[in-house]
Amino acid sequence: MARTSIRLGLAGLLIPLLACLAWLPGCSDDGPVVIEKVREIPAVDPRELIERTHADRFALALPPSERPGAEPAPQPPGRIEWEWLLPEGWKENEASGMRAVSIEVPAAKADAPPADVAAFLLPLSPMLDNVNRWRGQLGQGPVAEADLASMAYDWRGEQAILVDLVEDTGGGPDAPPPSKRFIGLLVPFQGRLFSVKIVGPVDVVNANETKFHAFLQSLAAKEATRGVEQPTPPTDPKTRGLRERLQWDTPSGWAAERAKGGMRVASFRIANAPELDVRIVALRGDGGGLAQNARRWAGQAGHGPVTDETLAKLPRIEVLGTQAVLCDFEGRTTLGGGTEEVDAVALGLICLLEGESLFVYVLGAKQDLAPHRASFVSLCRSLRFEE
Amino acid sequence: MGDVEPNPETPERPAGSVPEPASTPEPVSAPEPVSPAEPAPTSGTSLASFAGGLMNLLGSYGLAVGLLAVLLVITFLGTLEQRHQGIYDVQKQYFESWFHVSRTLGATMDKPTSGFPIPLPGAMPVLMLLAMNLAVGGIVRLRKGSSTVGILVTHLGIAALLLGGLVEFMFSREGTMTIRPGQSNGSYVSYHDWDVVVSEFLEPKTNHSGETTTPGREFVIEQATYAGLSSGEKRRFQHPDLPFHIDFSGYRRNCRPVRVGAASGMGDIEGWLLHEQKPEMKAEQNTPGVIATLVDVAPEGIARQGTKHVVLWGLTTGPYLFEWQGRRFGIDMQRQRYEIPFRIRLERFEKVDHPGITMAREYSSYVQMVEDGAVQDVHITMNEPLRHRGYIMYQSSYDPIGRDADGRTVYATVLAVSENPADRVPLWACVIIALGLLIHFCMKLYKHITVESRRQARATAD
Numbered sequence: 001m002a003r004t005s006i007r008l009g010l011a012g013l014l015i016p017l018l019a020c021l022a023w024l025p026g027c028s029d030d031g032p033v034v035i036e037k038v039r040e041i042p043a044v045d046p047r048e049l050i051e052r053t054h055a056d057r058f059a060l061a062l063p064p065s066e067r068p069g070a071e072p073a074p075q076p077p078g079r080i081e082w083e084w085l086l087p088e089g090w091k092e093n094e095a096s097g098m099r100a101v102s103i104e105v106p107a108a109k110a111d112a113p114p115a116d117v118a119a120f121l122l123p124l125s126p127m128l129d130n131v132n133r134w135r136g137q138l139g140q141g142p143v144a145e146a147d148l149a150s151m152a153y154d155w156r157g158e159q160a161i162l163v164d165l166v167e168d169t170g171g172g173p174d175a176p177p178p179s180k181r182f183i184g185l186l187v188p189f190q191g192r193l194f195s196v197k198i199v200g201p202v203d204v205v206n207a208n209e210t211k212f213h214a215f216l217q218s219l220a221a222k223e224a225t226r227g228v229e230q231p232t233p234p235t236d237p238k239t240r241g242l243r244e245r246l247q248w249d250t251p252s253g254w255a256a257e258r259a260k261g262g263m264r265v266a267s268f269r270i271a272n273a274p275e276l277d278v279r280i281v282a283l284r285g286d287g288g289g290l291a292q293n294a295r296r297w298a299g300q301a302g303h304g305p306v307t308d309e310t311l312a313k314l315p316r317i318e319v320l321g322t323q324a325v326l327c328d329f330e331g332r333t334t335l336g337g338g339t340e341e342v343d344a345v346a347l348g349l350i351c352l353l354e355g356e357s358l359f360v361y362v363l364g365a366k367q368d369l370a371p372h373r374a375s376f377v378s379l380c381r382s383l384r385f386e387e
Numbered sequence: 388m389g390d391v392e393p394n395p396e397t398p399e400r401p402a403g404s405v406p407e408p409a410s411t412p413e414p415v416s417a418p419e420p421v422s423p424a425e426p427a428p429t430s431g432t433s434l435a436s437f438a439g440g441l442m443n444l445l446g447s448y449g450l451a452v453g454l455l456a457v458l459l460v461i462t463f464l465g466t467l468e469q470r471h472q473g474i475y476d477v478q479k480q481y482f483e484s485w486f487h488v489s490r491t492l493g494a495t496m497d498k499p500t501s502g503f504p505i506p507l508p509g510a511m512p513v514l515m516l517l518a519m520n521l522a523v524g525g526i527v528r529l530r531k532g533s534s535t536v537g538i539l540v541t542h543l544g545i546a547a548l549l550l551g552g553l554v555e556f557m558f559s560r561e562g563t564m565t566i567r568p569g570q571s572n573g574s575y576v577s578y579h580d581w582d583v584v585v586s587e588f589l590e591p592k593t594n595h596s597g598e599t600t601t602p603g604r605e606f607v608i609e610q611a612t613y614a615g616l617s618s619g620e621k622r623r624f625q626h627p628d629l630p631f632h633i634d635f636s637g638y639r640r641n642c643r644p645v646r647v648g649a650a651s652g653m654g655d656i657e658g659w660l661l662h663e664q665k666p667e668m669k670a671e672q673n674t675p676g677v678i679a680t681l682v683d684v685a686p687e688g689i690a691r692q693g694t695k696h697v698v699l700w701g702l703t704t705g706p707y708l709f710e711w712q713g714r715r716f717g718i719d720m721q722r723q724r725y726e727i728p729f730r731i732r733l734e735r736f737e738k739v740d741h742p743g744i745t746m747a748r749e750y751s752s753y754v755q756m757v758e759d760g761a762v763q764d765v766h767i768t769m770n771e772p773l774r775h776r777g778y779i780m781y782q783s784s785y786d787p788i789g790r791d792a793d794g795r796t797v798y799a800t801v802l803a804v805s806e807n808p809a810d811r812v813p814l815w816a817c818v819i820i821a822l823g824l825l826i827h828f829c830m831k832l833y834k835h836i837t838v839e840s841r842r843q844a845r846a847t848a849d
Contacts, residue, residue: 032625052704058659
């Protein structure tokens with residue numbers, strides 16, 4: 001009998017305990033919360049209680065050159081030191097010669113050749129020349145300056161170019177599969193050209209693509225060696241004139257940011273689709289013209305081939321006193337470095353002016369971009385030169 | 388493990404069950420088995436029968452083995468998950484939870500949630516059940532006698548280990564303390580938790596030294612009360628002494644303020660938005676943010692001030708200052724701060740580099756621990772932490788803060804602080820377990836030697 005009582009007592013304790021434990025995580029109260037913790041603070045020097053602007057308060061989120069009261073740093077030393085977060089599995093080598101960074105990316109198999117990551121700070125030279133030099137190394141033909149717009153890349157808030165190439169082995173039925181892949185970043189940095197690249201066997205680069213992007217975003221010049229931000233080189237007088245005079249009406253729910261230099265005139269962010277990058281780009285000449293740009297955009301959206309007949313039927317709208325071509329291509333493709341195909345849309349405007357050209361472009365998932373088609377067209381229609 | 392306490396209600400061992408020989412080696416880490424053939428109570432109610440069944444289940448070997456197997460799976464999948472997430476997040480999901488669906492098996496690096504879904508209990512309920520299993524099978528129902536002393540001691544040691552883990556889980560804190568040379572500190576800040584602090588600054592006063600200071604008080608909104616807010620959710624905070632309510636919305640665990648221009652139409656606050664970032668692998672590197680809306684609660688007869696929106700972010704350079712009904716306030720997001728019952732003063736920080744380079748070979752802090760007027764000199768190195776009143780302070784890092792008159796770099800020391808009331812429990816639990824095993828094995832050895840010597844004596848006599 002005593003044994004039975006003990007069992008009952010223990011079970012009587014355990015069952016409510018288990019019930020309470022199961023109930024605890026579900027506890028919640030959506031009503032107002034009364035602040036319970038109130039404490040004295042150490043006396044504050046009244047001189048510390050100064051009003052701060054948002055830019056002051058968020059200074060650490062801004063690039064050093066944009067921080068309030070940023071003082072000119074000393075002249076840049078001959079060699080800038082870099083710091084980065086080394087992705088797991090990567091092996092750092094000593095940076096020698098022209099290399100600012102040198103890293104080995106091992107293959108999954110121990111005896112397979114690794115990929116190589118390197119960074120260089122070079123004298124400033126045209127980006128197009130560097131892109132075409134890289135393309136030549138992978139057996140690919142040159143591209144036009146207009147093509148650079150599709151390679152735009154945000155590197156730590158700076159406008160950069162990212163080149164992604166797979167070795168061209170001829171393309172015929174008997175051609176061997178490509179064995180080499182190359183991803184390279186180009187960005188003007190303190191009056192020089194900063195380039196970072198990963199090159200190696202296709203499977204190794206594929207497996208490390210995400211890590212490479214994370215590595216790129218972590219790569220920064222050490223504060224102590226960071227030099228003066230060099231003024232942006234003057235752009236071509238023609239495009240500079242266009243850039244400065246161009247006006248538009250930003251659609252509701254969009255945020256515009258006028259670019260400081262480079263090919264881009266402005267960027268737009270959309271409130272409920274932050275991954276979309278709507279851009280206005282100005283170029284000298286025809287920037288590749290209608291057919292080349294339209295076909296490239298169609299390809300980027302996974303659309304089928306664009307015939308001359310299709311090109312002729314593309315809708316025209318009046319922009320800046322000329323008949324600009326409006327492109328709207330749908331297809332299925334992978335976006336943003338992903339591996340899964342999604343329904344994609346490319347919206348673009350090609351506006352060929354006298355001696356210069358203007359492009360408005362955005363590529364994105366259909367579900368994100370489709371609701372903003374009308375806004376995109378209204379942005380294009382609103383383009384005008386300042387009186 | 389056959390030393391089951393005799394059951395008064397089952398005086399006779401059921402047919403078919405064989406009494407275990409006294410000399411059989413007894414495993415000690417698993418709880419006591421319950422005879423499957425144990426008959427139902429001859430008296431008592433069905434509730435008693437249910438209770439008996441429950442106790443049998445709770446004290447069974449099968450439950451112990453099952454729970455240990457589940458723990459093995461949780462640990463395995465939790466380890467795999469660390470390819471995609473930092474250890475802090477993995478611990479929260481796999482070990483400090485009640486239930487979790489793991490998707491790490493078969494997931495790729497690009498798509499960490501694309502793996503096969505495996506529903507799992509969290510390690511917390513599994514360990515609770517294991518503790519009950521140990522208590523019922525290995526302590527309560529264990530036959531108490533001279534032959535089981537070692538086993539009992541060992542089981543008590545394991546129970547202490549589990550209890551220590553529970554105390555650590557519930558009451559421990561971790562953070563960091565930075566001290567400049569010649570200065571002292573009596574608090575440390577959390578690695579992971581952030582508070583929103585509303586400060587009210589009272590009228591400035593001049594002390595006897597002629598220094599003018601501004602006293603005040605802080606209303607602290609702890610992270611636990613708002614961190615669970617989803618992106619579209621709001622929560623209101625209030626205090627009788629505050630002339631406004633504070634509504635929190637748009638909480639983001641890791642974010643960065645982005646300037647989008649005033650009146651952008653994107654829901655900005657004076658041209659600023661909080662842009663969500665992917666959580667960092669090292670959770671302490673996450674910087675949270677939240678939108679605070681101050682709502683007037685002016686009593687009748689006093690003009691209302693309306694509402695004010697403020698963007699709060701962890702790494703601001705100072706609080707957002709404002710006046711409300713003639714009173715001065717500031718609001719800011721800060722790492723959670725914990726006071727300690729003594730102060731640490733940094734006398735000297737030493738850093739020794741590898742020859743020819745500036746990479747530190749070793750570094751340590753010479754500090755004074757000041758408590759109730761008593762001063763004690765302590766040398767904290769990387770392998771020799773300061774332990775005092777449940778606090779452990781390890782040499783963690785250092786910060787260069789300037790140069791002295793001779794041009795040498797001056798460093799502030801950075802100590803990792805761990806507050807754990809059960810800090811020494813694992814050590815003592817292991818000592819108890821070792822003692823229990825020693826007693827048990829010695830008794831078995833003694834019994835074996837005695838039996839052998841008797842057998843040999845009989846053989847010699849024959």
